[in-house]
Amino acid sequence: MVAETPAPVSIALVHFPVRNKRGETIGSAVTNLDVHDIARAARTYGVHRYYITTPYVDQQGFVGDIIGHWREGYGATYNPARKEALEIVRVVDGLQEAIGELTAAYGQRPLLVGTSAQPQDRTIAFAELGRMMTAGQPVLLIFGTAHGLAPEIMATMDAVLPPLKGGTGYNHLSVRSAVAIILDRLLGR
Amino acid sequence: MVAETPAPVSIALVHFPVRNKRGETIGSAVTNLDVHDIARAARTYGVHRYYITTPYVDQQGFVGDIIGHWREGYGATYNPARKEALEIVRVVDGLQEAIGELTAAYGQRPLLVGTSAQPQDRTIAFAELGRMMTAGQPVLLIFGTAHGLAPEIMATMDAVLPPLKGGTGYNHLSVRSAVAIILDRLLGR
Numbered sequence: 186m187v188a189e190t191p192a193p194v195s196i197a198l199v200h201f202p203v204r205n206k207r208g209e210t211i212g213s214a215v216t217n218l219d220v221h222d223i224a225r226a227a228r229t230y231g232v233h234r235y236y237i238t239t240p241y242v243d244q245q246g247f248v249g250d251i252i253g254h255w256r257e258g259y260g261a262t263y264n265p266a267r268k269e270a271l272e273i274v275r276v277v278d279g280l281q282e283a284i285g286e287l288t289a290a291y292g293q294r295p296l297l298v299g300t301s302a303q304p305q306d307r308t309i310a311f312a313e314l315g316r317m318m319t320a321g322q323p324v325l326l327i328f329g330t331a332h333g334l335a336p337e338i339m340a341t342m343d344a345v346l347p348p349l350k351g352g353t354g355y356n357h358l359s360v361r362s363a364v365a366i367i368l369d370r371l372l373g374r
Numbered sequence: 375m376v377a378e379t380p381a382p383v384s385i386a387l388v389h390f391p392v393r394n395k396r397g398e399t400i401g402s403a404v405t406n407l408d409v410h411d412i413a414r415a416a417r418t419y420g421v422h423r424y425y426i427t428t429p430y431v432d433q434q435g436f437v438g439d440i441i442g443h444w445r446e447g448y449g450a451t452y453n454p455a456r457k458e459a460l461e462i463v464r465v466v467d468g469l470q471e472a473i474g475e476l477t478a479a480y481g482q483r484p485l486l487v488g489t490s491a492q493p494q495d496r497t498i499a500f501a502e503l504g505r506m507m508t509a510g511q512p513v514l515l516i517f518g519t520a521h522g523l524a525p526e527i528m529a530t531m532d533a534v535l536p537p538l539k540g541g542t543g544y545n546h547l548s549v550r551s552a553v554a555i556i557l558d559r560l561l562g563r
Contacts, residue, residue: 221548222548222550225546225547228546229540229544229551230540230542231540231541231542266544266546269544349418350563351419351420351558351562351563352419352420352561352563353417353418353419355417355458355459357414357417357418357455358418359410359414359415361411361548361550361554362411362418362551362553363554365550365552366554366558368540369538369540369555369559372540373538373539373541373559374539374541
């Protein structure tokens with residue numbers, strides 16, 4: 186599962202549309218640690234861009250404030266490693282904006298690869314996705330907050346990675362843990 | 375790296391003695407999300423016990439309050455999956471208390487396996503540790519908060535896993551991400 190010179194990989198953390206515990210479509214709030222933990226994991230594994238998608242202007246402002254503190258404010262001198270991680274973060278309205286930016290940057294539309302704690306249609310195995318990346322396919326890995334990506338956004342994915350299994354029936358990883366594990370499976374060496 | 379029927383694995387998150395950014399030995403504060411995220415990952419991968427080690431009585435009380443809310447309080451009915459994850463958490467004074475409990479439970483002292491973002495002596499490869507687990511060796515995986523386990527505790531480890539590499543020079547994963555990745559490498563299927 187190790188790509189020698191992988192094609193560009195970006196990730197997106199979706200806050201709308203996602204599901205709540207009753208399966209209804211909602212928008213979730215951005216949490217501080219989703220910004221930091223996922224940026225640090227993404228930077229570790231050489232991810233090109235980490236998009237935080239939310240249509241809510243107040244939430245976009247909140248993330249902008251966090252990033253500003255660590256990229257240009259006191260945090261940048263206090264903790265340069267955090268600045269380096271947060272440099273790959275972008276805040277966007279939705280997935281379309283991220284796809285547009287990446288298509289321009291990569292010269293082709295990235296493969297949209299969803300993630301889910303439940304089995305989905307169009308499953309792609311980790312090894313198969315790794316092979317496609319090695320062969321030059323740019324990828325956007327897409328993660329849902331709350332109880333996962335809503336069906337209307339899942340339906341737009343080109344492929345979906347299988348649920349992470351740990352040898353138990355328990356499948357309630359935090360999205361932070363899921364991102365770290367999936368990046369390690371695809372890009373760890 | 376997949377063990378078919380692995381021996382019991384427990385984990386410990388150490389809050390003293392750990393290093394600060396200047397390399398001095400300190401005690402760190404327990405954070406709420408270290409309790410939750412790591413308990414969820416541990417439960418996913420079938421970890422037996424998740425020890426939170428701190429000698430500070432106020433911190434022990436803080437963790438006790440969190441666990442109580444989700445195990446017996448309102449949280450237990452609101453989110454039964456969280457209750458299930460937190461059931462494996464134990465708060466202890468230090469590593470010795472955890473080792474004593476596990477030695478009694480397993481009928482033998484577990485192998486003490488440290489983790490670090492820097493290369494250490496007595497490195498054990500993931501594949502080698504996986505083989506030992508498959509062969510029946512109980513293991514206690516030990517993680518440091520702040521800037522990692524202090525040298526005086528690192529010196530007591532039987533073996534240390536290599537730093538996690540992501541194909542970049544950046545090695546500033548959160549301890550939450552590191553736990554998730556290491557459990558997946560040893561126990562993911």
